[in-house]
Amino acid sequence: xxxxxxxxxxxxxxxxxxxxxxxxxxxxxxxxxxxxxxxxxxxxxxxxxxxxxxxxxxxxxxxxxxxxxxxxxxxxxxxxxxxxxxxxxxxxxxxxxxxxxxxxxxxxxxxxxxxxxxxxxxxxxxxxxxxxxxxxxxxxxxxxxxxxxxxxxxxxxxxxxxxxxxxxxxxxxxxxxxxxxxxxxxxxxxxxxxxxxxxxxxxxxxxxxxxxxxxxxxxxxxxxxxxxxxxxxxxxxxxxxxxxxxxxxxxxxxxxxxxxxxxxxxxxxxxxxxxxxxxxxxxxxxxxxxxxxxxxxxxxxxxxxxxxxxxxxxxxxxxxxxxxxxxxxxxxxxxxxxxxxxxxxxxxxxxxxxxxxxxxxxxxxxxxxxxxxxxxxxxxxxxxxxxxxxxxxx
Amino acid sequence: xxxxxxxxxxxxxxxxxxxxxxxxxxxxxxxxxxxxxxxxxxxxxxxxxxxxxxxxxxxxxxxxxxxxxxxxxxxxxxxxxxxxxxxxxxxxxxxxxxxxxxxxxxxxxxxxxxxxxxxxxxxxxxxxxxxxxxxxxxxxxxxxxxxxxxxxxxxxxxxxxxxxxxxxxxxxxxxxxxxxxxxxxxxxxxxxxxxxxxxxxxxxxxxxxxxxxxxxxxxxxxxxxxxxxxxxxxxxxxxxxxxxxxxxxxxxxxxxxxxxxxxxxxxxxxxxxxxxxxxxxxx
Numbered sequence: 250x251x252x253x254x255x256x257x258x259x260x261x262x263x264x265x266x267x268x269x270x271x272x273x274x275x276x277x278x279x280x281x282x283x284x285x286x287x288x289x290x291x292x293x294x295x296x297x298x299x300x301x302x303x304x305x306x307x308x309x310x311x312x313x314x315x316x317x318x319x320x321x322x323x324x325x326x327x328x329x330x331x332x333x334x335x336x337x338x339x340x341x342x343x344x345x346x347x348x349x350x351x352x353x354x355x356x357x358x359x360x361x362x363x364x365x366x367x368x369x370x371x372x373x374x375x376x377x378x379x380x381x382x383x384x385x386x387x388x389x390x391x392x393x394x395x396x397x398x399x400x401x402x403x404x405x406x407x408x409x410x411x412x413x414x415x416x417x418x419x420x421x422x423x424x425x426x427x428x429x430x431x432x433x434x435x436x437x438x439x440x441x442x443x444x445x446x447x448x449x450x451x452x453x454x455x456x457x458x459x460x461x462x463x464x465x466x467x468x469x470x471x472x473x474x475x476x477x478x479x480x481x482x483x484x485x486x487x488x489x490x491x492x493x494x495x496x497x498x499x500x501x502x503x504x505x506x507x508x509x510x511x512x513x514x515x516x517x518x519x520x521x522x523x524x525x526x527x528x529x530x531x532x533x534x535x536x537x538x539x540x541x542x543x544x545x546x547x548x549x550x551x552x553x554x555x556x557x558x559x560x561x562x563x564x565x566x567x568x569x570x571x572x573x574x575x576x577x578x579x580x581x582x583x584x585x586x587x588x589x590x591x592x593x594x595x596x597x598x599x600x601x602x603x604x605x606x607x608x609x610x611x612x613x614x615x616x617x618x619x620x621x622x623x624x625x626x627x628x629x630x631x632x633x634x635x636x637x638x639x640x641x642x643x
Numbered sequence: 644x645x646x647x648x649x650x651x652x653x654x655x656x657x658x659x660x661x662x663x664x665x666x667x668x669x670x671x672x673x674x675x676x677x678x679x680x681x682x683x684x685x686x687x688x689x690x691x692x693x694x695x696x697x698x699x700x701x702x703x704x705x706x707x708x709x710x711x712x713x714x715x716x717x718x719x720x721x722x723x724x725x726x727x728x729x730x731x732x733x734x735x736x737x738x739x740x741x742x743x744x745x746x747x748x749x750x751x752x753x754x755x756x757x758x759x760x761x762x763x764x765x766x767x768x769x770x771x772x773x774x775x776x777x778x779x780x781x782x783x784x785x786x787x788x789x790x791x792x793x794x795x796x797x798x799x800x801x802x803x804x805x806x807x808x809x810x811x812x813x814x815x816x817x818x819x820x821x822x823x824x825x826x827x828x829x830x831x832x833x834x835x836x837x838x839x840x841x842x843x844x845x846x847x848x849x850x851x852x853x854x855x856x857x858x859x860x861x862x863x864x865x866x867x868x869x870x871x872x873x874x875x876x877x878x879x880x881x882x883x884x885x886x887x888x889x890x891x892x893x894x895x896x897x898x899x900x901x902x903x904x905x906x907x908x909x910x911x912x913x914x915x916x917x918x919x920x921x922x923x924x925x926x
Contacts, residue, residue: 291751292743292746293746293751293850293851294751294753294849294851296751296752297751297752300751430895430896456894456895457895458895459855459895459899461851461852461854463649463845463846464645464646464648464649464845464887466645466770466887467887467888467890467891467895468890470891471891486753487753487847487849490753490755490847491846491847494845497764498764498771498772498773499764499771500764500771514752514753515752515754518754518755519753519754519755519847521755
């Protein structure tokens with residue numbers, strides 16, 4: 250009698266343990282891979298940027314998987330198209346986190362889209378890594394627990410660099426601004442104004458234009474009449490080329506110092522021979538003498554994507570390079586955290602010590618006070634020559 | 644000055660709205676996509692395949708006309724026959740389908756469509772301008788005038804107009820109503836395609852280049868009074884010039900606000916547009 254009760258007890262315990270073990274293995278089984286999500290423009294005018302980010306992330310993921318993956322699992326990238334639309338980006342981010350259970354999100358080129366994802370990432374404690382969009386408030390978003398990190402330029406710092414460059418190279422006395430009419434343009438309007446105020450330099454005027462504007466002559470004429478001696482340009486590749494073509498028509502040979510919009514596509518084809526006059530900022534260029542790491546990444550790119558034949562096809566380099574470094578930094582954080590839980594991964598980002606990356610060797614790249622891995626010291630100025638982005642010396 | 648070229652382009656697209664409206668009381672809301680189609684097909688033939696420009700342009704116009712026939716046959720006729728207004732949504736949808744189809748086939752990147760007429764600026768009244776920018780208004784006004792004459796003075800034109808007044812009576816008089824409407828659609832998309840070919844060298848060629856043009860052109864068509872060809876063309880030029888002036892005088896932040904408010908105000912004051920005639924209702 251007694252033995253029977255004992256047996257039933259043991260059986261029940263065994264069953265319970267089995268059920269528990271089953272309950273534990275179930276989610277673990279579903280997580281045989283580490284899923285990471287990307288929300289970027291894969292269609293539309295900025296589609297080339299999404300392609301570059303996918304390439305940069307994929308090369309880094311291949312390297313990580315070749316070394317055994319993360320936490321013993323293979324890394325898998327899931328890509329969603331935001332069509333450069335903030336609402337679509339926010340929905341895609343939610344879907345990736347809630348249905349696909351991604352451990353971290355990567356962002357694309359459009360600041361408005363990233364800004365739409367930031368509050369979601371912070372509320373749900375999902376690390377959100379920006380690899381392109383440069384809007385200042387993406388990482389400096391005021392959240393008490395900030396889950397947004399970035400390996401890319403920051404508008405505020407870019408604007409300082411643009412002003413410094415225009416002073417050093419062109420001795421600008423009264424620059425004018427020609428900015429795209431969206432939150433990215435606005436973010437830079439603030440940054441440029443602040444950077445100019447810090448140097449005590451007045452500006453000739455601030456003009457906005459739309460993505461699909463054919464003719465920017467009216468805006469540029471206003472700046473010319475106001476006496477602008479240098480133009481700061483902030484827009485993506487197609488609208489930037491409309492500015493250059495309009496300047497050509499006006500016959501106004503004014504120096505143009507630009508954010509990195511022109512790098513996002515075939516700027517020299519769209520803007521014509523005057524494209525080379527536009528000096529724009531970059532975080533990385535595959536042209537010139539490369540570091541061993543640069544050579545290796547370039548070789549891997551050419552092997553994986555046979556359509557890359559010349560350096561002119563490795564565009565936009567910033568998208569590839571930022572994404573590549575961002576993926577490795579995220580990988581380091583996940584490995585250090587030993588877990589895919591957002592809060593642990595976030596803490597691990599701060600604990601990253603040294604990472605010899607493609608753009609530079611990162612030393613303590615992140616801290617709660619600075620969630621941006623790159624600073625103005627890492628920017629270079631470049632221009633387009635026959636389809637290739639070449640570095641300029643100051 | 645630069646508003647003139649853009650305005651004429653709006654006018655050309657708006658003429659497409661005009662022509663299907665006067666013939667069949669329907670309009671093709673995928674006109675913006677036809678603009679894009681003209682530019683994309685022209686680019687593909689002229690730049691990618693290296694055809695001579697006139698041949699490439701002609702082929703692009705034929706392609707646009709074919710698209711117009713397809714739109715009429717599949718997106719307008721089935722609905723209009725049932726007396727439904729669903730052609731409105733159907734043509735919008737058709738435009739989106741075409742935009743995305745082009746995105747997949749043509750590619751995602753904006754491309755450049757060079758033209759010898761948009762290389763060296765010439766100076767007119769102290770302002771630099773490409774010769775193409777003078778050609779566009781010329782073509783626009785010629786076509787609007789020609790269309791006006793065609794509709795009012797020729798047998799075929801009168802046949803077109805007869806269709807909208809009374810399709811049954813027109814049919815009894817031996818006019819092929821179906822064919823007439825189909826022809827008007829082909830003509831309207833070809834006009835939009837021509838606008839696309841003309842603007843491409845000043846702009847860039849990409850799959851969503853036509854959307855905003857389509858919207859502005861519809862505003863222009865309504866503003867001009869959709870029943871008058873010359874009115875529509877004039878409204879187009881007026882719109883383009885006003886747009887450039889507002890930007891130059893008030894600054895670009897105000898352009899869209901001022902322009903579309905002005906369109907609403909103009910329509911409130913003159914419900915039939917600037918040059919339209921009120922429809923005669925027989926009781």
